[in-house]
Amino acid sequence: xxxxxxxxxxxxxxxxxxxxxxxxxxxxxxxxxxxxxxxxxxxxxxxxxxxxxxxxxxxxxxxxxxxxxxxxxxxxxxxxxxxxxxxxxxxxxxxxxxxxxxxxxxxxxxxxxxxxxxxxxxxxxxxxxxxxxxxxxxxxxxxxxxxxxxxxxxxxxxxxxxxxxxxxxxxxxxxxxxxxxxxxxxxxxxxxxxxxxxxxxxxxxxxxxxxxxxxxxxxxxxxxxxxxxxxxxxxxxxxxxxxxxxxxxxxxxxxxxxxxxxxxxxxxxxx
Ligand SMILES: O=P(O)(O)OC[C@@H](O)[C@@H](O)c1c[nH]c2ccccc12
Numbered sequence: 001x002x003x004x005x006x007x008x009x010x011x012x013x014x015x016x017x018x019x020x021x022x023x024x025x026x027x028x029x030x031x032x033x034x035x036x037x038x039x040x041x042x043x044x045x046x047x048x049x050x051x052x053x054x055x056x057x058x059x060x061x062x063x064x065x066x067x068x069x070x071x072x073x074x075x076x077x078x079x080x081x082x083x084x085x086x087x088x089x090x091x092x093x094x095x096x097x098x099x100x101x102x103x104x105x106x107x108x109x110x111x112x113x114x115x116x117x118x119x120x121x122x123x124x125x126x127x128x129x130x131x132x133x134x135x136x137x138x139x140x141x142x143x144x145x146x147x148x149x150x151x152x153x154x155x156x157x158x159x160x161x162x163x164x165x166x167x168x169x170x171x172x173x174x175x176x177x178x179x180x181x182x183x184x185x186x187x188x189x190x191x192x193x194x195x196x197x198x199x200x201x202x203x204x205x206x207x208x209x210x211x212x213x214x215x216x217x218x219x220x221x222x223x224x225x226x227x228x229x230x231x232x233x234x235x236x237x238x239x240x241x242x243x244x245x246x247x248x249x250x251x252x253x254x255x256x257x258x259x260x261x262x263x264x265x266x267x268x269x270x271x
Contacts, residue, residue: 038142046124048173066251068101084120093264147173234270
């Protein structure tokens with residue numbers, strides 16, 4: 001009998017096992033009090049939620065454009081990979097915000113990519129990682145992040161609330177990510193207005209825009225729905241808009257194009 005098999009076939013569980021180990025190592029190298037001190041003395045945040053709302057108010061798509069070198073579902077996505085250049089191209093195209101993958105083992109990410117991207121433009125930046133511990137939230141802010149992602153599938157309610165409280169105390173926005181109705185209900189218990197609907201199942205990596213068709217209409221009007229993952233064409237953009245989301249998080253499709261600026265503009269103006 002192989003009791004490990006079901007767990008090992010769950011990608012999210014494998015990523016989280018690595019993440020807890022990473023947090024153990026990093027927090028041994030620098031105490032929480034020190035990284036918290038750095039976070040509380042970092043420069044001001046850029047308004048992530050405000051940037052999305054302004055884009056939508058102006059009739060555009062509120063695009064969170066992603067910067068990542070690789071992913072478990074897509075393999076190596078872009079090489080050569082230049083975070084600063086990508087950030088400037090997305091900004092010229094009219095993206096509202098950036099998302100930068102910082103997970104190393106599964107996405108070939110790095111906090112340095114986030115620092116480079118943020119330094120190259122004026123856009124608010126989300127640290128895209130698997131946040132499970134306060135240490136990482138302080139680290140994100142210390143390195144300049146304006147927003148963090150909280151994946152409900154990866155967190156207990158208690159963890160989600162604790163990490164959100166810390167992010168808010170640091171003036172960071174929180175994107176609460178859900179993939180089913182149960183997670184949506186839990187996310188609505190948080191303070192944040194930003195509710196991301198991930199079309200990709202992080203356990204199986206199967207991506208289906210029907211997840212957005214189903215869940216986005218269930219999000220109350222006082223929240224801001226964000227459609228996430230698997231968005232490629234202007235028709236996809238219009239489909240998520242019909243479901244009720246004018247804010248979208250897009251990575252792989254843009255990063256596979258030689259001209260990311262033109263590709264981003266094509267989605268931003270799709271409505
Ligand atoms: O590259 P895509 O399919 O356009 O998707 C972007 C983004 O939604 C995806 O990277 C993502 C959404 N939630 C996540 C959580 C962890 C890692 C990655 C993600």
